[in-house]
Amino acid sequence: MAKRPLILITNDDGISSKGISALTEAVLDLGDIHVVAPDSPQSGMGHAVTIGEILRIKSAYFPIKGVTAHSTSGTPVDCVKLAIYKILGRKPDLILSGINHGSNSSINVIYSGTMSAAVEGAVESINAIGFSLLDHDANADFSNAKKVVRQMTMEVLKRGLPHGVCLNVNIPKTSEGEKLKGIKVCRQAAGYWEDGFDERKAPNKESYFWLTGEFTNPDKGEDTDEYALSQGYASVVPTQFDLTAHHAISELNSWGLT
Amino acid sequence: MAKRPLILITNDDGISSKGISALTEAVLDLGDIHVVAPDSPQSGMGHAVTIGEILRIKSAYFPIKGVTAHSTSGTPVDCVKLAIYKILGRKPDLILSGINHGSNSSINVIYSGTMSAAVEGAVESINAIGFSLLDHDANADFSNAKKVVRQMTMEVLKRGLPHGVCLNVNIPKTSEGEKLKGIKVCRQAAGYWEDGFDERKAPNKESYFWLTGEFTNPDKGEDTDEYALSQGYASVVPTQFDLTAHHAISELNSWGLT
Numbered sequence: 001m002a003k004r005p006l007i008l009i010t011n012d013d014g015i016s017s018k019g020i021s022a023l024t025e026a027v028l029d030l031g032d033i034h035v036v037a038p039d040s041p042q043s044g045m046g047h048a049v050t051i052g053e054i055l056r057i058k059s060a061y062f063p064i065k066g067v068t069a070h071s072t073s074g075t076p077v078d079c080v081k082l083a084i085y086k087i088l089g090r091k092p093d094l095i096l097s098g099i100n101h102g103s104n105s106s107i108n109v110i111y112s113g114t115m116s117a118a119v120e121g122a123v124e125s126i127n128a129i130g131f132s133l134l135d136h137d138a139n140a141d142f143s144n145a146k147k148v149v150r151q152m153t154m155e156v157l158k159r160g161l162p163h164g165v166c167l168n169v170n171i172p173k174t175s176e177g178e179k180l181k182g183i184k185v186c187r188q189a190a191g192y193w194e195d196g197f198d199e200r201k202a203p204n205k206e207s208y209f210w211l212t213g214e215f216t217n218p219d220k221g222e223d224t225d226e227y228a229l230s231q232g233y234a235s236v237v238p239t240q241f242d243l244t245a246h247h248a249i250s251e252l253n254s255w256g257l258t
Numbered sequence: 259m260a261k262r263p264l265i266l267i268t269n270d271d272g273i274s275s276k277g278i279s280a281l282t283e284a285v286l287d288l289g290d291i292h293v294v295a296p297d298s299p300q301s302g303m304g305h306a307v308t309i310g311e312i313l314r315i316k317s318a319y320f321p322i323k324g325v326t327a328h329s330t331s332g333t334p335v336d337c338v339k340l341a342i343y344k345i346l347g348r349k350p351d352l353i354l355s356g357i358n359h360g361s362n363s364s365i366n367v368i369y370s371g372t373m374s375a376a377v378e379g380a381v382e383s384i385n386a387i388g389f390s391l392l393d394h395d396a397n398a399d400f401s402n403a404k405k406v407v408r409q410m411t412m413e414v415l416k417r418g419l420p421h422g423v424c425l426n427v428n429i430p431k432t433s434e435g436e437k438l439k440g441i442k443v444c445r446q447a448a449g450y451w452e453d454g455f456d457e458r459k460a461p462n463k464e465s466y467f468w469l470t471g472e473f474t475n476p477d478k479g480e481d482t483d484e485y486a487l488s489q490g491y492a493s494v495v496p497t498q499f500d501l502t503a504h505h506a507i508s509e510l511n512s513w514g515l516t
Contacts, residue, residue: 041310043309043310044306044307044308044309044310045304045306046303046304046305046306046307046335046374047304047305047306047368047369047374048302048303048304048305048306048333048369049302049304049369049469050302050469051301051302051469052299052301052302054458054466054467054468055455055466055467055468055469056464056465056466056467057465057467075306077304077369078469081453081455081469082455082467084453085453085454085455086455086457086467107381107499109501110305110377110381110499110501111305111306111307111335116304116305119368119501123365123368123450124450151515155513155515159513161506162503162505162506162509164448164503165503165506168501182515182516183515183516184515185507185510185511185513185515187500187502187504187507188500188501188502190422190500192381192382195339195342195343196343197313197339197340197343197344199344200312206314207314207315208312208313208314209312209313209314209315209340209344210312210313211307211308211309211313211336211339236510236515237501237502238502238503238506238507238510239501239502239503240501240502240503240506241365241368241501242445242446242448243367243368243377243426243446243495243497243498243499243501244445244446244495244496244497244498245420245422245423245496245497245498246445247420248419248420248423248496248498249443249445249496251420252443252494252496253443255413255417255443257409257413257440257441257442257443257494258440258441
């Protein structure tokens with residue numbers, strides 16, 4: 001690319017999280033960086049968009065020199081839409097989302113605001129990558145994750161992605177000084193959440209509930225993201241927005257619906 | 259099925275919308291019906307789940323006799339999780355979501371709370387169908403839609419769905435007395451939204467924005483949901499939660515990532 005690429009950075013943990021700073025540092029010299037991220041945590045927002053409420057955009061402080069940043073009152077997907085159609089006034093060359101504090105492997109991809117921002121990039125025909133570290137700690141160590149971010153970003157800037165596809169990159173938690181085994185291309189493991197709800201009583205005696213749950217993965221395939229992560233590899237899953245179960249079309253046609 | 263099936267009904271327009279009553283009426287004699295729906299509109303919430311806030315459940319009035327109903331403060335996906343793990347105490351035999359006031363064809367499937375509730379059913383290995391009528395009017399005429407709801411519900415109760423697959427059913431708007439041409443099994447059209455934002459000024463002179471936009475469909479395939487709907491057919495798209503772009507794995511493997 002002759003010109004420096006325009007790179008949009010967003011996330012779902014909010015503009016003040018450590019993960020979005022780590023992501024920005026890792027790619028600072030690879031393009032012109034513009035951060036547009038939620039002004040507050042938006043984890044678990046999936047592909048939500050704000051259609052019945054107003055949105056606000058504010059010029060924001062960002063702790064890395066030379067980076068233009070805006071925060072918005074919206075979801076991660078709103079941030080991508082606001083960035084393209086209002087703040088940047090054009091499509092960026094690349095969208096990077098994260099680094100998420102916590103895994104977005106397996107079924108978590110559909111609940112994740114971080115990954116939905118990347119998927120929205122694919123919808124808009126923009127190369128996009130979502131990054132997540134398997135560590136929820138607000139002060140998590142992103143040093144290995146930053147290396148993966150830089151490598152994957154350079155690859156995607158050089159090669160591009162197939163049309164309609166973005167990448168879901170997860171990085172295992174490592175102890176200090178421990179290196180990753182490498183990077184593996186995977187499919188999404190068929191895991192799910194065994195949900196639970198913690199019931200509490202408000203002072204007025206009304207019940208309220210907190211979503212809890214246990215991630216469960218019966219899918220032992222060695223080609224899955226869960227397997228790669230369990231073996232110390234970063235996982236890369238090509239991820240799409242076409243939800244059609246193409247393999248089921250012929251079965252449904254055999255029903256003879258009219 | 260020897261026993262009457264337990265049918266969970268939800269939506270994203272909220273428990274007081276006409277669409278969820280129409281859906282319930284259409285299937286009233288086909289099983290034991292339990293409605294668990296958002297207490298307020300949740301359109302565009304995608305696959306959002308409430309993880310940082312509390313959830314409330316209330317016993318709710320529902321205008322159809324013999325139907326037990328609860329409203330929740332959560333998203334459509336929260337409603338499914340609360341229904342299974344807290345209200346019903348077991349997995350229902352079938353989840354029906356809708357009837358949505360407005361289309362969920364093409365790319366709208368990923369923004370739709372109605373469809374995300376159905377997709378959550380598939381994640382939980384429960385047969386699930388989302389229904390949408392191409393009419394946003396609060397008083398829309400659901401008479402043709404109800405026939406489709408009844409037919410598809412009976413088919414799915416009889417045959418079941420392939421594992422990991424739910425159905426996205428859209429019904430065209432018809433004028434009074436006009437009949438549907440029929441039902442077609444389709445793939446999701448590769449359309450997208452050309453977004454825009456309407457800028458306004460608050461009394462304090464600060465700007466705020468409303469998301470607007472125009473649905474654009476360059477995909478003229480006659481096997482798409484958009485095509486079927488344009489020809490007066492209801493569209494049925496088998497829909498999955500596996501977002502892996504399986505066709506892109508070999509290309510990514512050729513990158514030689516290590």
